[in-house]
Amino acid sequence: MDFLFASIVDGLLLGFVYGIAAMGLTLIWGVMNVINLAHGPIIALGMFGVYLIFTMLGLNPYIGIVLVAVLGLLLGMLIYYVAVHRVINAPHLSTLLATFSINMIIIGLGTAVFSASPRNVDFSLGSITLGPITLLGSRVVAAIASMLITGGLYAFLYKTRQGRYIRAVANNRDAAELMGVPSTQILALSFGLGTMLAAVAGALIATFFPFTILAGGVYELKSFVIGVLGGLGNPVGALFGGLILGVLEGIIPTFMPTTWVPVLEFVLFVLILLVRPQGIFGAKK
Amino acid sequence: MKRPFTFLLVLLLTMGVLLTACGSSDTPAEEPAAPTADAPAEEPAVAEEPMAEEVTLTIGFTASQTGNQNVSSTRQINGLNLWMNDVNNAGGMTLSDGTIVKFASVTYDDESNTDRVQELYTRLATEDNADYLISPYSSGLTAAAAVIAEQYGKVMITTGAASDSAYKQGLTRAYQAYTPASRYLTGAVDMLASLDPDVKKLAFVYENSKFSTDVVEAAKDYAEGMGYEIVLYEGYDPETTDFGPFINKIEDAAPDAILGGGHFQDGSTFARQIDEKNVDVKFFTLLVAPPEPDFADLGQAAVGVIGPSQWEPLAAFTPESAAEAGLAWFGLLGDEFVTGYEAAYDGEEPSYHSAGGYAAGLILQKAIEDADSVDPDAVRAVLENMDLLTFYGRIKFDTSAEAHGLQVGHSMVYIQWQEDADGNLVKQVVWPPEGATAETLYPKP
Numbered sequence: 001m002d003f004l005f006a007s008i009v010d011g012l013l014l015g016f017v018y019g020i021a022a023m024g025l026t027l028i029w030g031v032m033n034v035i036n037l038a039h040g041p042i043i044a045l046g047m048f049g050v051y052l053i054f055t056m057l058g059l060n061p062y063i064g065i066v067l068v069a070v071l072g073l074l075l076g077m078l079i080y081y082v083a084v085h086r087v088i089n090a091p092h093l094s095t096l097l098a099t100f101s102i103n104m105i106i107i108g109l110g111t112a113v114f115s116a117s118p119r120n121v122d123f124s125l126g127s128i129t130l131g132p133i134t135l136l137g138s139r140v141v142a143a144i145a146s147m148l149i150t151g152g153l154y155a156f157l158y159k160t161r162q163g164r165y166i167r168a169v170a171n172n173r174d175a176a177e178l179m180g181v182p183s184t185q186i187l188a189l190s191f192g193l194g195t196m197l198a199a200v201a202g203a204l205i206a207t208f209f210p211f212t213i214l215a216g217g218v219y220e221l222k223s224f225v226i227g228v229l230g231g232l233g234n235p236v237g238a239l240f241g242g243l244i245l246g247v248l249e250g251i252i253p254t255f256m257p258t259t260w261v262p263v264l265e266f267v268l269f270v271l272i273l274l275v276r277p278q279g280i281f282g283a284k285k
Numbered sequence: 286m287k288r289p290f291t292f293l294l295v296l297l298l299t300m301g302v303l304l305t306a307c308g309s310s311d312t313p314a315e316e317p318a319a320p321t322a323d324a325p326a327e328e329p330a331v332a333e334e335p336m337a338e339e340v341t342l343t344i345g346f347t348a349s350q351t352g353n354q355n356v357s358s359t360r361q362i363n364g365l366n367l368w369m370n371d372v373n374n375a376g377g378m379t380l381s382d383g384t385i386v387k388f389a390s391v392t393y394d395d396e397s398n399t400d401r402v403q404e405l406y407t408r409l410a411t412e413d414n415a416d417y418l419i420s421p422y423s424s425g426l427t428a429a430a431a432v433i434a435e436q437y438g439k440v441m442i443t444t445g446a447a448s449d450s451a452y453k454q455g456l457t458r459a460y461q462a463y464t465p466a467s468r469y470l471t472g473a474v475d476m477l478a479s480l481d482p483d484v485k486k487l488a489f490v491y492e493n494s495k496f497s498t499d500v501v502e503a504a505k506d507y508a509e510g511m512g513y514e515i516v517l518y519e520g521y522d523p524e525t526t527d528f529g530p531f532i533n534k535i536e537d538a539a540p541d542a543i544l545g546g547g548h549f550q551d552g553s554t555f556a557r558q559i560d561e562k563n564v565d566v567k568f569f570t571l572l573v574a575p576p577e578p579d580f581a582d583l584g585q586a587a588v589g590v591i592g593p594s595q596w597e598p599l600a601a602f603t604p605e606s607a608a609e610a611g612l613a614w615f616g617l618l619g620d621e622f623v624t625g626y627e628a629a630y631d632g633e634e635p636s637y638h639s640a641g642g643y644a645a646g647l648i649l650q651k652a653i654e655d656a657d658s659v660d661p662d663a664v665r666a667v668l669e670n671m672d673l674l675t676f677y678g679r680i681k682f683d684t685s686a687e688a689h690g691l692q693v694g695h696s697m698v699y700i701q702w703q704e705d706a707d708g709n710l711v712k713q714v715v716w717p718p719e720g721a722t723a724e725t726l727y728p729k730p
Contacts, residue, residue, distance in 0.1 A: 003533040010529035116355035118550040120557065122584045127561060134562045208561075209526045210554045214353060218524050253530035258521050259493060 002132030007250035013139040015246020016146035017204050019239035021219045022226035023153065024197030030233025031170040031190040034084060035092070037099040039198050040220030041106035046072060046202025047211040048110070051119050061123050062141070065203040069196050076195025080188040088187065110213035120210040142204040149200065150239050153193070157235070166190050170233070225269045231279025240281055339377070339385045340659055344369065344649075345415025345439075346390065347405045347430070349422055352397025353523075356549060357573075357638045358422035361445045364642025365419060366390070367629050371617075372650060381657050388646075395421050399429045406430045410437035416659065417442070419645050420459075422638065423548075424448030424466070424496040431459040440661050440668070443690075444645040445638055447595075448499045452683070452691040460668050460682050461692040462645050466496055469593050470504035470544055472697050473570045476591075476716040477542055478511060480727045484567065488517035488540035490531050490555070492547020497572060501545055516540050525551055528558045536564060546571030546592075553583055560586035567728035576700050578634050581710045587702040589729035591715065594700050596640040596677050598623050599714050599722050607674035616647045619676040644677035701726055 021043060028036045036042075046068050053064030083102050087094040125137025157163035165186045168176040177183045202216060209215075226245050230237030245265065252261045272279065346365070349358035369388045372378060377387040391413045393405045402421055409415045410433060418434050420427040420443035427446030434441035435456050443451075444462040447469060452461060477484055487508055491501040498520065505515055516538040521531060535543065543559070543566050546552035552574025559569065560583075568591070574580055575592025600619060607614035617625075622643060626635040649664075651673065656663040672681040672694060681694030699716035703726050713723035 003537040006533045006536075007530050010527075010533065014527060014529070111351050111355070115359070116351070116353055117579065118356075118553055120553065120582050122582060124561070127563065129563070136561050138561075205526075210550060210557065211526075212353070212550060215526070218526065249527065250530060253534065257519055258525070258530060262522070 004251060004254045006133045007254050008247055009133050009135070009250075010139075011246040011248070011250025012243060013135075013143045013246070014249070015243035016143040016239070017201055017242070018219070018222055018226055018245055019230075019242025020146045020149055020197055020204065021201035022223040022230070022238040022242055023150070023235045024194040024201065025220075025223040026227045026230070026232050026238045027153075027197065027235055028191055028194035029227065030235070031166055031194075032084075032088060032187050033092070034088070034095045034099065034191075036191075036194065037096060037220075038079065038102035038106060039099075039223060040216030040218075041103050041110065041213075042072070042075070042195050042198040043202035043205070043216035043219050044110065044211065044213050045075070045106060045216075046199030047206035047215060048114060048119070048213065049199065050203040050206045051121050051211075054121050054123060061121050061203075061207055062145075065145070065200060068203040069200050072196035072199030073192040075199070076192035077188045079195065080191035084191060085184065085187070107213060114213050116212050116214060118210045118212050119206075121206050123207065136208060138208040142207060145200075145204060146239070149197070150236065153197070153235055156193075162186070162189060166193075222265075225265055227279075228269055228272050229280055231281045234279065234281055237279055237281035241279070244280075338383070339387065341387045341389050342416040342653075342659055343414065344388055344390045344417055344419060344646075345392070345406070345409030345413055346419035347393050347395035347402055347409075347421045347426075349397040349426070350394035352395075353548075353550070354397040354421075354423050354426070356577075356579075357445065357636075358397070360636050360638040361422045361642035362392070363630055363633075364626070364635065364639035364644075365444075365646050366642075367622075367626055367639075368643045368646030368650070370629070371625065372646070378650060378654060380653075380659075384659075386653060386659055391415060395426060397423075397426070399425055402426045402429045403433055406433035407437070410434070410439050415439065416661070417649055417664075419642075419649075420444055420446050422446070424451070424499070425494065427451065428495070431456055434458055438661075440665050442645040442648050444641040446496075448496045449503075449688070449691060450495070450499060452688050455686075455689075457689055458665065459690045460648065461690055462641055462648060462677075462680065462695070463595055463692060464695045464697050465691055466499035467503035469500040469572065469697060470570065471507045472699055472716055473544060473591065473593065474504060474508045474511060474513070476699060476725070477568050479718075480725055481541075481567065484541040485512070485514050486516045486538075486540045486542075487513045488535055488538055488543045489515060489519075489545050490517065490535065490543060491520050491545035491572075492523050492525075492551050493520035494523055494547055497545070497547040500572060504544060521547075521551070523547065523551060526554055528555050529562075531555075532558055532562050532564060535566070536562075540566065542566060542568035542570070544570045546574060548572070549574045549577055549579070552592075553580060556580075556590050557583050557586045569729050570699075575702060576712070577636055580702065584710070587710055588704060589701065589726050591699055591701045591725075593697040595637040595695070595697065596644075597637065597698055597700055597712070597714055598635065599712075600676075600678070600698055602674055602676055602678055610674065610679075612679065613673040614675070615651045615673050616675045622676050640677050644675060644680070647675050647677070648680055 025039050049068040050061050050064040053059050054061045083098045087098050128135045165181045169186045226241035230241030348362045373387050377385040395401045418439045418441040422445035424446045427443050428451040441459045447463040447466040449465045449467045489501045491497045552571040570591040575590050576594035604614040652664045652667040655667045669684050679694035683691040683693045700712045701715045703713050705711045715725040
């Protein structure tokens with residue numbers, strides 16, 4: 001059973017990064033009720049961001065992640081003002097179409113510029129073997145970074161004025177506006193933060209998996225499952241949802257063929273929707 | 286906050302379709318884009334005009350300009366276009382009656398999508414009146430295209446498609462340039478037996494795709510026939526990025542050798558993670574990915590990895606070797622192909638996909654030349670009896686009703702990534718022994 005234990009540890013480490021990816025999606029949903037269908041391509045852009053910084057500027061990829069975070073924040077705010085703001089009060093279909101358009105633009109431009117050729121950040125932090133477990137340095141760092149980001153986001157939302165504004169807008173936008181909260185800027189900031197989290201998740205994933213411009217789609221789907229597991233709109237729940245998904249992906253293949261993993265994941269997704277639609281950890285209301 | 290979870294469920298199901306539309310499958314059909322290259326300005330002359338001074342034959346094919354087959358498909362099309370340019374720039378082919386035959390292409394982006402391929406090949410056969418067809422890249426897409434070619438009575442040279450099964454469904458007009466999947470990894474099993482007769486335990490970990498499944502099923506049967514024990518035999522989804530669970534299973538099963546893989550992305554990911562986890566395995570062979578020049582981007586993780594290749598620049602097929610084998614020689618030398626390709630595509634080294642694209646054109650050219658006609662039936666009759674050697678290797682087709690068009694002449698070579706004296710990664714041909722350029726690095730470091 002050594003390999004079961006090793007699989008759980010692998011799954012946990014990966015689950016932290018899944019959690020960060022889902023956190024971006026769930027934050028945007030929680031604040032403005034927008035399903036961001038550009039989430040996957042933004043994850044892919046985060047991957048390419050760190051790749052280009054590493055290969056063209058020769059910078060350490062972990063420094064590159066900081067730059068990717070800043071660029072992700074700015075890109076998210078730009079997307080909000082260009083594509084989302086005008087339809088923010090329209091029915092859900094409008095925001096879906098707006099963000100899906102961004103999805104197609106990024107994929108189209110990305111394919112034209114980068115092709116669908118796989119890329120690889122050839123940077124290794126080595127590994128440590130502890131009994132049956134081999135811990136990869138890049139995954140350990142990614143897990144630690146994910147915990148720090150979660151803590152930072154929590155502190156931002158609960159300890160800063162901007163964070164309180166975001167929570168106020170999420171709870172009741174009209175009331176927040178009446179209290180003088182600049183809701184448009186706060187919504188843009190929220191979208192930027194969600195985008196930043198997606199881009200950072202992509203950047204972290206790029207440090208241990210090869211990727212293409214199409215690679216974000218898989219993580220977008222996982223983010224939806226995680227969002228429901230943890231409770232849509234609940235960033236900390238997203239992290240725990242990510243851990244649950246990661247562990248499931250680790251242990252399911254030890255009992256049955258790996259092709260069953262997505263089947264069981266989506267069965268769980270449907271069950272949660274039916275039995276506990278607010279998510280295991282309760283949705284932020 | 287609202288709770289539109291039912292809405293979200295519907296959305297998620299829709300998402301699967303939408304997102305894969307960006308990748309590989311199920312894109313809703315829409316009006317195809319305009320032909321992208323060298324479409325003939327006028328209707329091509331028909332085969333029944335022997336007195337015409339110049340005939341331009343339309344070659345129809347699709348390219349995966351988008352989607353997950355983009356890289357290999359692009360190289361294949363580059364090879365095909367190079368062949369076409371070479372023939373046209375040389376003034377075309379001249380038949381015995383003085384007719385000059387030139388080629389033009391009509392091509393569309395198939396988006397790496399099977400439905401799209403069926404739609405576009407129908408269009409190529411009916412609206413564009415293509416005289417001959419070349420397959421798209423990949424076995425799945427080619428199987429779809431070959432059915433259309435058969436339906437409309439078009440001769441199709443298939444390349445970039447190794448799966449055997451398409452040729453066992455009664456097709457009569459598809460001719461395969463690649464060594465079929467059933468012989469892709471059997472040479473690796475032979476190589477392993479030669480390197481280390483004590484090895485007994487094999488693991489097959491492979492992509493769940495038509496091509497890869499065909500390959501490993503044949504290799505598994507072959508290995509079992511040689512007395513090997515298969516300690517792990519499991520497929521993975523083409524979108525797999527985390528091979529951790531497989532690697533943990535592999536370590537638990539403790540095989541001596543791993544064989545499998547699928548295509549470039551999953552194969553390179555698998556190789557990297559095998560290296561990161563320090564998996565103790567003596568022999569590691571993957572499909573498709575290792576022969577690609579970009580595989581070297583993996584750095585140290587590439588060292589020792591073996592891969593079957595349809596063709597390598599190092600392969601030395603020459604008119605002399607053709608004479609020794611009692612075969613007819615046709616076309617340019619391998620060096621000439623490499624030089625021409627690098628000159629045409631900004632110094633890019635050709636992969637076997639590129640060579641396969643060029644070879645598909647050569648096969649058609651040779652068939653027209655020997656038929657001394659552009660009539661498809663005459664060309665087809667020549668293809669039935671073709672047995673020749675080119676820079677790409679031997680070409681001969683199965684003409685039995687059971688597997689018509691299956692490639693029976695061509696053989697794989699096996700490459701391994703090794704470090705040269707300066708520590709640079711280089712590809713070496715390690716099997717078969719008569720074509721080897723270096724000793725196999727065994728066991729894998």
